[in-house]
Amino acid sequence: MGLLNRLNEPFEGGGIVLGTVEDILNWGRAKSDWYLQFGLACCAIEFMAVNAPHFDFMRFGTIPRTSPRQADFIIISGTVTLKMAERIKRLYEQMSEPKYVISMGSCSNCGGPYWEHGYHVLKGVDRIIPVDVYVPGCPPRPEALEEGMILLQKKIRHEAIFNKRKRIAEEDKKLGLNIK
Amino acid sequence: MQAQEIFDKLKEKFNDDILELKADAPSDPIILINGAELFNIAQFMRDKEELDFDYLVDLISLDLGDNLGAIYIFYSMKHKHRIALKAIVPKDNPILPTLENLWRTADWLEREAWDLMGIKFEGHHNLIRILNPYDWEGHPLRKDYVTPEFYHGMKVPY
Numbered sequence: 001m002g003l004l005n006r007l008n009e010p011f012e013g014g015g016i017v018l019g020t021v022e023d024i025l026n027w028g029r030a031k032s033d034w035y036l037q038f039g040l041a042c043c044a045i046e047f048m049a050v051n052a053p054h055f056d057f058m059r060f061g062t063i064p065r066t067s068p069r070q071a072d073f074i075i076i077s078g079t080v081t082l083k084m085a086e087r088i089k090r091l092y093e094q095m096s097e098p099k100y101v102i103s104m105g106s107c108s109n110c111g112g113p114y115w116e117h118g119y120h121v122l123k124g125v126d127r128i129i130p131v132d133v134y135v136p137g138c139p140p141r142p143e144a145l146e147e148g149m150i151l152l153q154k155k156i157r158h159e160a161i162f163n164k165r166k167r168i169a170e171e172d173k174k175l176g177l178n179i180k
Numbered sequence: 181m182q183a184q185e186i187f188d189k190l191k192e193k194f195n196d197d198i199l200e201l202k203a204d205a206p207s208d209p210i211i212l213i214n215g216a217e218l219f220n221i222a223q224f225m226r227d228k229e230e231l232d233f234d235y236l237v238d239l240i241s242l243d244l245g246d247n248l249g250a251i252y253i254f255y256s257m258k259h260k261h262r263i264a265l266k267a268i269v270p271k272d273n274p275i276l277p278t279l280e281n282l283w284r285t286a287d288w289l290e291r292e293a294w295d296l297m298g299i300k301f302e303g304h305h306n307l308i309r310i311l312n313p314y315d316w317e318g319h320p321l322r323k324d325y326v327t328p329e330f331y332h333g334m335k336v337p338y
Binding site for chain 1: 335
C-alpha cells in the first residue's frame with residue numbers, strides 16, 4: 001500500500017494519515033533517487049535516450065549527480081573492462097550508504113558477447129560490486145530500463161530500516177532458510 | 181599513379197629492398213618490402229614529388245605463425261592514389277623502424293601495434309601500451325596468447 005492511497009480513507013476530519021516512520025522514510029527515499037552520471041558503452045546511448053524527454057527518466061524522481069558522494073545509485077551501463085573495473089569499484093566505494101546498483105545490459109550482467117574470447121572484459125559486474133537489479137538486453141530498450149527503475153523503487157520501499165538484522169532473520173526463518 | 185608505376189619507381193630507387201607487388205589483393209595493392217629499409221622507403225614515398233604520400237591511413241599488424249607482419253596504408257591527397265607496404269619480421273625479434281617522425285599519426289598507431297601484437301618500433305619516443313593497462317602481460321592479439329586466470333584479483337574466464 002502506498003502512503004498516498006491512504007488519503008482515500010482518512011481519519012475523521014480528514015488531513016491525517018497514519019503510517020510507520022519506516023513507511024514515510026522509505027516513501028521519500030524511493031521517490032528521490034539520485035544517480036551517478038556515468039556511462040560505459042553502447043548501453044549508455046540507450047540510457048541517454050531514457051534521460052531525454054521522450055522517456056523522461058526524471059519522472060521517477062531521479063537527478064543525475066556528477067559526484068559519487070551525492071549519488072544513491074549507479075547504473076552500470078555497458079561493457080566493464082578489467083581496466084575500468086577497478087575504477088568502478090572505487091566509484092562504488094565512494095558512494096554513501098544506502099547505495100544501490102542497476103546492472104544494465106548483457107555485458108555488465110554476465111560478459112555478454114565477450115563471454116568467451118574477451119580477455120579484457122570482466123564477466124559480470126557482480127564479481128566486484130553487489131548488484132540489486134539486473135536489466136537484460138543488448139542493449140535493453142528504454143522501457144526495460146524503466147522497469148528496472150520501478151523494481152529498484154519497489155525494493156527500496158519495502159526495505160527494513162530499524163532492527164534490520166533481526167527482521168531479516170525472522171523472514172529467513174519463515175522462508176525456511178537457516179542463515180547465521 | 182597506378183600501383184605498377186609506384187612499384188617501378190620504388191624498385192628503381194631501392195631495387196633489392198622492394199620484393200614484390202601484390203596487385204590482386206582484395207583491398208589496396210600491397211608492396212612487400214624489406215623491413216630494415218622501411219624508414220628510407222617511407223621517407224622517399226612521402227617526399228618524392230610524383231608520389232607525395234602525405235597521409236598514413238592505417239597500420240595493421242598480423243600474426244603469421246613464425247613471423248609478425250605490419251601493413252602500412254598510404255594515401256596521397258594530391259594524386260588520389262593509395263598503396264600498402266608490407267614488412268615481415270621474425271617473431272623472436274620483431275623490430276621495425278618508427279615512422280613517427282614522418283607522420284605524427286604513426287605515434288599512436290605504433291603504440292597500438294606494440295600493445296596488441298608486440299612489434300617493437302625502434303626510435304619511438306614513448307612506446308608504451310595504449311589500450312590495455314600498463315601492467316598487462318603479453319600481447320593479446322598474438323595467436324599463441326593465453327588469457328590470464330586472474331587480473332588484480334579479478335577472475336578473467338567466464
